Amino acid sequence: MQLIECPWCGPREEVEFHYGGQAHVPYPDNPAEVSDEEWAHYVFFRDNTKGRFAERWNHTAGCRRWFNAIRDTATYRFERVYRLDGPKPVTP
């Protein structure tokens, strides 16, 4: 069982967290003006990266805050966690 670093609480057991899918997929500013295809991409399409992936996580059984993480989907290692108001970290 992994430890996941919550930006507010520190390292906690992974069972306290819920996965929230790919990060940085913002709700369109004006959904009425996007095409069906663009809307479908927002609703249904996500990357399926092997390796470093920017993801959303929620500390559900803790502070209930959402945060972002850079995680390696092949090794499961969390390389960075960052708050929602922070920019996506540049990773080497």
Added chain:
Amino acid sequence: MTSTFRATDGGRIDRSATVDFTFDGQVYTGHPGDTLASALLAAGRHQIATSIKLGRPRGIAAAWAEDPGGLVQIEEPFPEPMLLATTVELHEGLAAHGLPGQGRLAEVPDSARYDAVHHHVDVLVVGAGPAGLAAALTAARAGARVALVDEQSEAGGSLLGGTDRLDDAPALEWVTAAVAELAGHPDVLHLQRTTAFGSYDDGFVLALERRTDHLGTAAPKHISRQRVWRLRARSIVVATGAHERPVVFADNDRPGIMLAGAARTFLHHYGVLPGREAVVFTTNDSAYDAALDLHRAGVRVQAVVDARPEGSPRRREECERAGIRVLPGAVVTGTRGVERVTHALVAPFADGDVGAGSAIACDLLLVSGGWNPAVHLFSQARGRLRYDEALGAFLPGEELDGLSVTGAAAGVFDLAGCLADGRRVARAALTAQTIDPAGVDRLPTAPEPVVPTAPLVLWRVPDTSGAEGSTSFVDLQRDATVADIARAVGAGLRSIEHIKRYTTIGTAHDQGKTSGVLTSGITAELLGIPVQATGTTTFRPPYTPVAFAALAGRDRGRLFDPERVTSLHDWHVAAGAVFEDVGQWKRPRYYPRPGEDMEAAVLRECAAARTGVGILDGSTLGKIDVQGPDAAVLLDRLYTNMMSSLKVGSVRYGVMCGVDGMVIDDGTVLRLAEDRFLVLTTTGGAAKILDWMEEWAQTEWPDLRVHCTSVTEQWNTFPVVGPRSRDVIGAVFPQVDVSNEAFPFMAWRDTTLDGVPVRLARISFSGELAFEVYVSPWYGVAVWQRLLEAGHRYGITPYGTETMHVLRAEKGYPIIGQDTDGTVTPQDLGMEWAISKKKADFVGKRSFARRANQDPLRKQLVGLLPVDRRTVLPEGSQIVELHADGQLPPPPVPMLGHVTSSYRSAELARPFALALVKGGRSRIGDTVHVPVNGTLVPVEVTGSVLVDPEGARRDG
């Protein structure tokens, strides 16, 4: 039986006391400190069972968890299958019998307790042998939080089975002092009888502590029998020792054939002579210790057969001084005997060729092919292994963060080296954690190690018996042989993982502790490739078997999942309610009167609510308090309809959709203040909807000043339903004007009852005049009783979820998750009226415009009335349409949809159903068919509202 094979002295058994036990129906006597295996060996019994496939006699072949032969079923004190005689501690009244690889679970419930404890440390040391003790002492002396776990009944590890000396005294005196010193450190947790069976990410280790097994029937009931320790360590020191490896030869599976080190352990640890006449077959120096120690204890050692061309000159000299014959450049090619080995067949061996042999009589054949470091925990933590050519074994091949391996597990086999290496890795762990390793850390002085003669790596002796490897056993538990590996390789298999699965080697109880590396070696030999290229199969937890009862711990029976009950629960029980599970909640389903079945009770309850008055415990309804200046903005964005226009004091029904435009929940919303709403969700959706609201508020609209919190358990909710509900509410809450003008439908009012705050809301989930009563659970029973008393004259009838469902279905109110399945839009439900035309956007709105959402053939919610007025359609039934000629279309018959809810209606005096049907609303009036038990039942498609479609009843 008497212990004729008990050594005259020595061993860590209590010879002043005896223990009677039963094996295979025969009574034996042992001593406290014995294992079942050592006590049986002391009685001269080697054979435990016959093998699973071939029925060959099998006996005790090792002294601890690596034994592939000694599987037993415990009968007393409690039935338990598949334990090893070598790890079962003897206790009075133990009854067991041997197992041919398959056991039998108890047929009575296990009344023992099992539990779990979480523990966090700086340094976890696994194994209390010399290296582990040195590591634990070093860490403890530096003031670190330490856990030391060891699987045996006492600390010492390999020292328990030998004659080592430290500081010119028996090494076990140092062990005793070390254990006492550790006990003096307040931050040291030292657990014996505790097996670390799995290592996982980030320093997480699971260990099983056997707390009372060794006490038998004397085990106190209040102490858990076994405990799973969930250990989280900054650094893990793996000091798990090594397992001796056999050499494979023909008929190498007979009782009386044993690992050499095991025989030495039985002698020194348990005071047992495993035989009277021994032959020792070895490829390395370590087995000479067994030969010499057994000789001194009175065993006649017929010969030491050393496969190395020159043997070990120094050890040979020792043997010859003791009068033991050494045969260098020789191997054991086979054995004789049936239930016990009687002869070892010994032959010259040079350059891989076996010469002509002779038979040496013996009742004990000891074997040593070298030592396999116990790298299981390292490998489980995804550490890579490397093959060591000289040792013929796999060693840790890399450094892992937070996990180090020491002692024999790391290939260090001398005592002085183990002590020094244990201290070294502990210091490194402390330094990595910036704990100052300085302090007293004197370790005892071990004798200068003697450099052994290099071992020979020999996996198998060429089979000269004519059996072509078919009696040369690699995995005794699986009856798998060299011939099986050859067959796998011959079939074209190359991967060791495939060979494991083809031959089943390593898949039994012992998970290949003695057979795994042999299989790699023999496979490499057959393929003509290096052993490193073959590698090992993946090491997976658990290291030794763990009972499901222990893993379940206290999470079983009623404690498996939390049971949530409302404050009315005891009242419901006393009223004879039949309960159903709704999520974790226990909810009354109906309240049968004497002689009533569910159908009769529900018809009665429904009639009461439609004609008089009924009352429901709706307290499980999800309730979310939404507060903040932007509360209305958040709700406008999440509900399909407008919530910001709702007036304080009013209630509005709302629907929530996902971004895909599909309905995820529905419920009513009470506006409590300009900046405060009470959101009601379905019972099952409560947690999910709170998550949903928080997710949007935090991730998309962090600028909104709004907070959400669950208040589900802070309010009891009692819908009082039916034409007489106004009379009941008016009588209980006289300060409230309950007239339709003063208290209209979809309004709420606060009041008090004897000073207790109560909220009333005119919400109806039945179509009838209804009032929901909200009160703190502390006063729930009292208010419920008042309502019952006031309703007595009107025949107030408590009703359960089944009646609630019938009443709502008669009105066409869907249950999200029953009448919908995540592919249903508000439009499909006929709820265009609940979709705001004014709001520029809300979650789900954009998806309504997608082409698929405009399809007139989408499945829509409709009512179904079976034409026979008799059949209750099973929920989930498919709906089909017949051709004009009354025939079914040819298969595959197109499915129009399915039945989502189906009940018998008191009001309609006939069964009815709700269904999702393709283009359903355009089919109203049509007859379609539902297959029920092989018959096509004609049903009429109707609108979804079957009772009071005009809504005339809601105001009473």
